[in-house]
Amino acid sequence: MSDRKILLGNEAIAHGLLESGCTMATSYPGTPASEVLSTLVQLKNACGLSIHLEWSINEKVAYEVALANSYMGRRSAVVMKQVGLNVATDPLMSSAYTGVRGGFVVVSADDPGPHSSQTEQDSRFTAMMAKIPVLDPASPREIRELVRVAFDLSEQHEIPVMLRPTTRVCHARQDMEVFPFADRKLFPLFEKNPARWAATPKFRLVLHRQLNEKLSRIEQDSTLAPRLVNDAPLRTGNPSRSRGDKTCVVSSGVALSHIKELMIELGLWDRVPLFQVMMPFPLSRSFIETTLSNYDRILVIEETYPVIELQLRLQAKVFGRLTGTVPSAGELLPEGIEDILRGFFLLPESDRSAPPDIPGRRPTLCAGCPHRAAFFAIKKAFPKGIYPGDIGCYTLGLNLGAVDTVLCMGASISHAAGFYHAFKASREDFPPICATIGDSTFFHSGVTALMNAVVQGARFVLVILDNGTTAMTGHQPTPARGRNLDGEAVPSLSIEEIVKACGVRSVVEADPYDTERLLQTLREAGDHARSADGGISVVISRRPCLMDRNRAGSWPKFEIRVNEKCRGCDFCIKQFECPALQAQGEKEPVRIDRNLCSGCGVCVSVCPHGALEAALSG
């Protein structure tokens, strides 16, 4: 019995996992991968499935937890975004050697563009470095089917298998047939085998040889070999070729979906072979050999790095990113691919209109966001400070001039320490250094950085922006929640206690909506950092995210009024950037957008002229 539904790519992955009898899935949220585990949670609750699900503290931990389940013969999955895979690279590399027992699928979602990431890195290269197979789906429908393929492949060869969707697959929706879930109640059986599960370097060499044999068998599996997509049109079509040479196009992932339509439009569909590579690594050797001998010019279009291209080892015939035929950065959108195809097949250039010259629009924190209030106070408390920032909604503090660096999860704390030591080593007086990190990011990667900063004697202010959730990715719970995904009570982690256990002596909580008090707290923290027995001062700026429906807490809401003192200096707009405050033109008083205003009342203390007034609204 089946049913037809529109599924988001990430929902399709969740369906695929449950249809394949997955018994454990772990994840750390990150765009574009976040909805996979959220969907699993919904489906588990709706259907009463016996699968263990968890939002782990970070991707490395998530990987290791799910891997243990696989050791016991049970199908498992770990889900993350591409930069999360960097965090999980350590267990990934090692588990390629140990191998797995129950099917083990690593979902690593790439973000060409990038739309929501620090890098455009290609997870397929990481798979290649780890020597594990990677599958590259072109659509939500395809990814659902590839989950099953990945599990079978993983189980058959006892190897982790990567599934690498990109943003345009994760966040595409497509109608598809859905099938009942396989609820496998497989008894967990751990067979001790130290030579494998606890292999010492001597045995690791054996495991490496075994890994190479596995890869060689997988590479020869003809069901996974690249396939000719336009076989039928080529048979009936016009075989005459544009330049008399033998040409083909090789592609994978979502780029393939664009190419199909463009080739039809450009009249190439019935005369140029198009190959889809489902498994970019290990690339079928017979495909490599026949393609290189059958064609004179091979155009490779793939996202984001030249993974297939590099494996087609006869560079004079291969055109792609390495030859500059395909741009070496950025997402492959249909218009870009059209230009590549037109250039390669010597077709006339398309006449495309230039984008209109109109003001751009940058993302900003929501109206009433407690982070904005904290950033305003930080700038006021440390006007000449250095502000190392971190990954999350609060990265947008850079609009306010309150974030100077953003590198990767947890780097705000290590950066603050590094800045301090640079001044100290130069025997210079150090400027105020105030780092910001969100609660979820602190748990993910901040704790080790903080321990290190403490024991190295660094001095700075660390503001932990605690909104009680992982907001940017859709409000996933943090370790402070005190409930697991089954709703059972579990210990809740206290940020204060962790900070103290890291060796920090000064920890104070403050409410970001109380600007004066927060300002005072920050100044005292700055003084403590410089005092004789000082060090790192932590301020926990605590207020729930306004968008978090799970914690719809209420607070006294204010009605904001603009009085006659407003001369339209726009200080509030430039320094506070609340979307509810709207400029009306030069020297005109600002306007409050009642639909956007959250009633937090913070702007009242922002205005230097007392032109904003608050009254408690009924």
Next chain:
Amino acid sequence: MTQAEQTFQALRIFFTGVGGQGTLLATRLVGEAALEEGLPVAMSEIHGMAQRGGVVESSVVVGNVCSPTIADGEADIVLAFEPLEAARALPKCHSKTLVISSTVPVVPFTVATGQAEYPAIEDLLGAVRSRVASVIEVDTAALARDAGSERAANLVMLGVLAGTGRLPVSMKSWQEALRRILPERVQEVNRRAFQTGYTLGREL
């Protein structure tokens, strides 16, 4: 293949707006209504940072096609939830495109801080009008207010789209999609907003 599928090639609808305007919900509703009608459908959207006040673009492609992304010059309908974004979406249009645009501006911070100017709305929509077959201008704020909440402006826009009849989706399928997808507490106000837009779309 259903009757609808056979008589219908492909229709590409491009959605654009500002984070917080409910463009993604509207996109989803169009897709679900098409599915109700038995049409093959694919959609594309971007989540994450852009949703915090940035430009939010998404697309619905109805019919048997592979790519859910709409290339430049390929949009048959543009649904712009903000007039500046209607102008920004011009490269997506061809000469026969129908543009449905809100006339209510959301001023970007670059304008608020004096780094740029917000063009006159008449100029923005005039530029659009000179390039495409037809433009429907919708005072979404007023219509949504009449329906009960300015926040339901996205459903007004959706109603206008439904009212034009350009998408072969019956009222029954629209109603069913709204019933299934919208949260219970906002059903009524959103249905009224949809109906207001629908009436406007029908009249044009």
